[in-house]
Amino acid sequence: MNQKSLPQVIAPTHHFTVQLSATRRGARLARLLTERQLDDWRSPFAEAATQVVAELASNAVLHGRVAGRDFRLGLRLYADRTLRIEVTDARGDRVPRLHDPAGADEESGRGLLIVGAYADRWGVDEAQAGCKTVWAELGAPGRGGP
Numbered sequence: 001m002n003q004k005s006l007p008q009v010i011a012p013t014h015h016f017t018v019q020l021s022a023t024r025r026g027a028r029l030a031r032l033l034t035e036r037q038l039d040d041w042r043s044p045f046a047e048a049a050t051q052v053v054a055e056l057a058s059n060a061v062l063h064g065r066v067a068g069r070d071f072r073l074g075l076r077l078y079a080d081r082t083l084r085i086e087v088t089d090a091r092g093d094r095v096p097r098l099h100d101p102a103g104a105d106e107e108s109g110r111g112l113l114i115v116g117a118y119a120d121r122w123g124v125d126e127a128q129a130g131c132k133t134v135w136a137e138l139g140a141p142g143r144g145g146p
Contacts, residue, residue, distance in 0.1 A: 012076035012084075014041050019072050020057075022065040022089065027057035030073045030087075037075055038083075045083045045138045048118040049075075052136050055111040056087040059134070064089025083138045085119075092132040095124050 016037045020026035034053040038046040053073065060071040069090035076084040115122050119136035127133045 010078060013079050014075075014077040016075040017072060019070045022061050022069060022071050024061060026071065027054070027061045030054075030057035030071075033073070034075060034085075038077075041077055043077060043083060044081070048138055049083055049085060052085055052115050052118050052138070053087070055114050056085065056134050056136065059111050060087050060089035063094055064091040064132070066090035081139050084135060085138070086133050086135045088127050088131050088133040090129075090131050092126060092130045095132065 016033075018030075018033060020030055031050055031054045035046060035050045038049055043049065057071065057073065064071065066089075071090070072086075072088040074084075074086035074088070076086075078084070112122075115136055119138055122134070122136035125133045125135065
């Protein structure tokens with residue numbers, strides 16, 4: 001088999017995964033670890049990614065929490081500079097949905113709108129053991145970037 005017939009495998013150039021407690025402290029730590037990791041990788045998406053992680057981790061803690069179960073944060077930076085953020089929580093039965101915009105005085109309900117504003121695309125995948133993974137990609141080819 002020659003190299004021309006080999007399928008292209010897209011592997012991340014950098015990968016980071018951490019399991020955190022499904023608490024407000026765990027969500028805050030997810031944001032801080034993202035900021036630090038992307039700074040180490042010299043990613044141009046550090047500010048936007050930190051905001052996305054803050055929202056997804058907060059949602060995992062508020063809406064995806066199961067007593068005694070943690071959530072997982074994953075970051076993957078690819079050679080084309082696409083950054084994929086994944087937050088996996090224990091509530092696969094609670095799929096996030098965009099709602100009508102919250103009233104101006106509401107203190108919640110804007111998380112996924114913020115994710116959508118920063119991310120080129122986002123979605124939800126089923127994960128093992130009845131869990132779900134909410135993911136967002138920044139800097140996807142052909143979609144702009146910082």
